[in-house]
Amino acid sequence: MxxxxxxxxxxxxxxxxxxxxxxxxxxxxxxxxxxxxxxxxxxxxxxxxxxxxxxxxxxxxxxxxxxxxxxxxxxxxxxxxxxxxxxxxxxxxxxxxxxxxxxxxxxxxxxxxxxxxxxxxxxxxxxxxxxxxxxxxxxxxxxxxxxxxxxxxxxxxxxxxxxxxQAFSNQAATALENARLYENLRRSLEERLRLQDELHKQETRRLAMEEANRLKSDFIGFVAHELRNPLTTIRGYIQTILADTDHSLDEETKQEFYRAIEADADRLLDMINELLDVSRLEAGRPLTLAIREVDIRAILERLVNRYRYYKFYTDRHQLVLDVAEDVPRTIEADEDKLTMIFSNLISNALKYSPNGGEVRVAGRREGDMLVVRVSDQGVGMTREECARLFRPYERLEREEIRNIQGTGLGLYLVKHLVDLHKGTISVESAPGQGSTFTVRLPIQAQQVS
Structure with missing residues (x-):
C-alpha cells in the first residue's frame, strides 16, 4: 500500500x-x-x-x-x-x-x-x-x-x-512571454543591424549616416523592454494577493509584498524619467533643475532600502550605507535628479557584481562640498573602459557580463545631471577589483540652472 x-x-x-x-x-x-x-x-x-x-x-x-x-x-x-x-x-x-x-x-x-x-x-x-x-x-x-x-x-x-x-505559474508564464517578446525584438534588431551594414557598403556616406541615426532612435525604443522586469514582479505579487481568498497570507507577509511593489514601482518611474531626460538631450533641449532644500540622508536611505528588492541583489551581497555625522541633513539640489544619479550608481554596482560582495554608499563632507562614493567588489574596468564610460550608448562587452542587460545611457545621463549641479563625478577601477564612483556636489547651490 x-x-x-x-x-x-x-x-x-x-x-x-x-x-x-x-x-x-x-x-x-x-x-x-x-x-x-x-x-x-x-x-x-x-x-x-x-x-x-x-x-x-x-x-x-x-x-x-x-x-x-x-x-x-x-x-x-x-x-x-x-x-x-x-x-x-x-x-x-x-x-x-x-x-x-x-x-x-x-x-x-x-x-x-x-x-x-x-x-x-x-x-x-x-x-x-x-x-x-x-x-x-x-x-x-x-x-x-x-x-x-x-x-x-x-x-x-x-x-x-x-x-x-499557481503563484509560481503566474511568474513563469509572464517570464516566458517576456522572453518571447525579447527574442523577437532581438531578432528584429539583428536584422536591422544587418541591413545597416549592407547599406553602409552599398550607399553613400550620407545615406549610411541617416540610417545610423534612425537605428539610434530605434535603440532608444528598444530600452522599453527594461521596463518589463519591474512590471513582471509587480504583477506576480498582485496576483498572489488577489488569489489569497482564504486569507492565508498574514499582515506581515502582505506588507513585505507591498514594499516590494513600491520599490519596483519607484524603479519603473525612475526609468521612465531617465528615458524622457535622454530624449530631451537627444533633441537638443536643455534639462532644468528644480532647486530646493532636500534631505540627502533620506534619499540615500530610501535608495539603499529599495535596492534590497532589486533583481540583481542576492544573499551574497551586502548593501551598506555609511554617512558621516558631519554630513548636513539637507543640501540645495533637485531631489528627483539626485535620486536618478544615485539610483543609477547603486543599481550598476549591484548589476556588475554578479558574484556578490559589499556595495558601500558612503557620504562625507569636504569643505563646502558633499562627497558620495558608491563602491563595489565587482568585475571592475580597464583604464580604457573608464575613459569611455560616460559616453552615450557605451556598454562593457566583456564575456563575464555579456548577458547583463542595459541601455548604455544611465552614466551618460548621470554625468550630465552632476554637471548641471556644478558638481563632478569620477571613477576608480581595475579589472577584478571592483569600482568606486565619486560624486562631489555643492552643499549650497551657486547659480545652478
Whole structure:
C-alpha cells in the first residue's frame, strides 16, 4: 500500500520560497537554465517525485517540454504529439489535457482512486497517485502547464502547495512571454543591424549616416523592454494577493509584498524619467533643475532600502550605507535628479557584481562640498573602459557580463545631471577589483540652472 503524507509549507517558508522564485524568474531573459533551477526547487519544496513544464503553441499544435525532472523529454513530447514512444513518459494525458482544455488547476490526492481519473488505463498502469497540474496563463493566453506528481505516496500535495504552484505559474508564464517578446525584438534588431551594414557598403556616406541615426532612435525604443522586469514582479505579487481568498497570507507577509511593489514601482518611474531626460538631450533641449532644500540622508536611505528588492541583489551581497555625522541633513539640489544619479550608481554596482560582495554608499563632507562614493567588489574596468564610460550608448562587452542587460545611457545621463549641479563625478577601477564612483556636489547651490 502506498505511503500517505500530509505536509503543508509553513507561512514563512511559503513566502521565502515565493520571493526566491520571483527574483530567480526576473534575473534574466535567458530562461532555460532559470526554469530548470526553479522547477528543481519547487519539486523539492512540495515533495514531488517528478515534474515538467509542457509548452504548447495553440496555432500550430506544436508541444515541447522544458525543465524536465525524472521524465524523458522525447517521450513526453511523443505522448502529446501522437508519435511512437509516448508510453515511456509514464504520465496520464487525460490529466494534462483536462488542464489544457478547462484552464483550471487539478489536484488529486490519489489519482488511482480519484473518480475523475481512476478509470483511465494510463493512471492505473503507471501507478499515478499524488498529482498536481496548473495552467500557464498570461493575459488569457494559454502557454502550457506545470505538472508535478509522486507515484510512491498519496496525499503529498495540499491546497497550500496548489496556491504556491499557481503563484509560481503566474511568474513563469509572464517570464516566458517576456522572453518571447525579447527574442523577437532581438531578432528584429539583428536584422536591422544587418541591413545597416549592407547599406553602409552599398550607399553613400550620407545615406549610411541617416540610417545610423534612425537605428539610434530605434535603440532608444528598444530600452522599453527594461521596463518589463519591474512590471513582471509587480504583477506576480498582485496576483498572489488577489488569489489569497482564504486569507492565508498574514499582515506581515502582505506588507513585505507591498514594499516590494513600491520599490519596483519607484524603479519603473525612475526609468521612465531617465528615458524622457535622454530624449530631451537627444533633441537638443536643455534639462532644468528644480532647486530646493532636500534631505540627502533620506534619499540615500530610501535608495539603499529599495535596492534590497532589486533583481540583481542576492544573499551574497551586502548593501551598506555609511554617512558621516558631519554630513548636513539637507543640501540645495533637485531631489528627483539626485535620486536618478544615485539610483543609477547603486543599481550598476549591484548589476556588475554578479558574484556578490559589499556595495558601500558612503557620504562625507569636504569643505563646502558633499562627497558620495558608491563602491563595489565587482568585475571592475580597464583604464580604457573608464575613459569611455560616460559616453552615450557605451556598454562593457566583456564575456563575464555579456548577458547583463542595459541601455548604455544611465552614466551618460548621470554625468550630465552632476554637471548641471556644478558638481563632478569620477571613477576608480581595475579589472577584478571592483569600482568606486565619486560624486562631489555643492552643499549650497551657486547659480545652478
Amino acid at each position: 502506498a505511503e500517505t503524507t500530509a505536509k503543508s509549507p509553513s507561512q514563512e517558508g511559503y513566502l521565502e520560497k515565493l520571493l526566491e522564485l520571483g527574483q530567480l524568474m526576473n534575473s534574466t531573459l535567458e530562461l532555460k537554465q532559470v526554469l530548470d533551477i526553479a522547477m528543481e526547487q519547487v519539486i523539492k519544496f512540495v515533495g514531488a517525485e517528478r515534474g515538467f513544464i509542457l509548452l504548447v503553441d495553440v496555432a500550430t499544435g506544436r508541444v515541447w517540454g522544458e525543465a524536465m525532472h525524472q521524465i524523458d523529454r522525447s517521450a513526453l513530447e511523443a505522448a502529446f504529439s501522437g508519435r511512437e514512444g509516448g508510453d515511456q513518459a509514464e504520465i496520464s494525458k487525460t490529466i494534462v489535457e483536462s488542464v489544457l482544455t478547462t484552464r483550471q488547476p487539478v489536484i488529486s490526492y490519489n489519482a488511482m482512486e480519484d473518480p475523475r481519473f481512476a478509470s483511465r488505463q494510463s493512471v492505473q498502469f503507471h501507478n499515478l497517485r499524488s498529482v498536481l497540474c496548473v495552467p500557464l496563463l498570461v493575459r488569457d493566453k494559454l502557454l502550457g502547464v506545470i505538472y508535478l506528481d509522486n507515484r510512491l505516496k498519496t496525499g503529498v500535495f495540499s491546497e497550500e502547495h496548489l496556491h504556491m504552484l
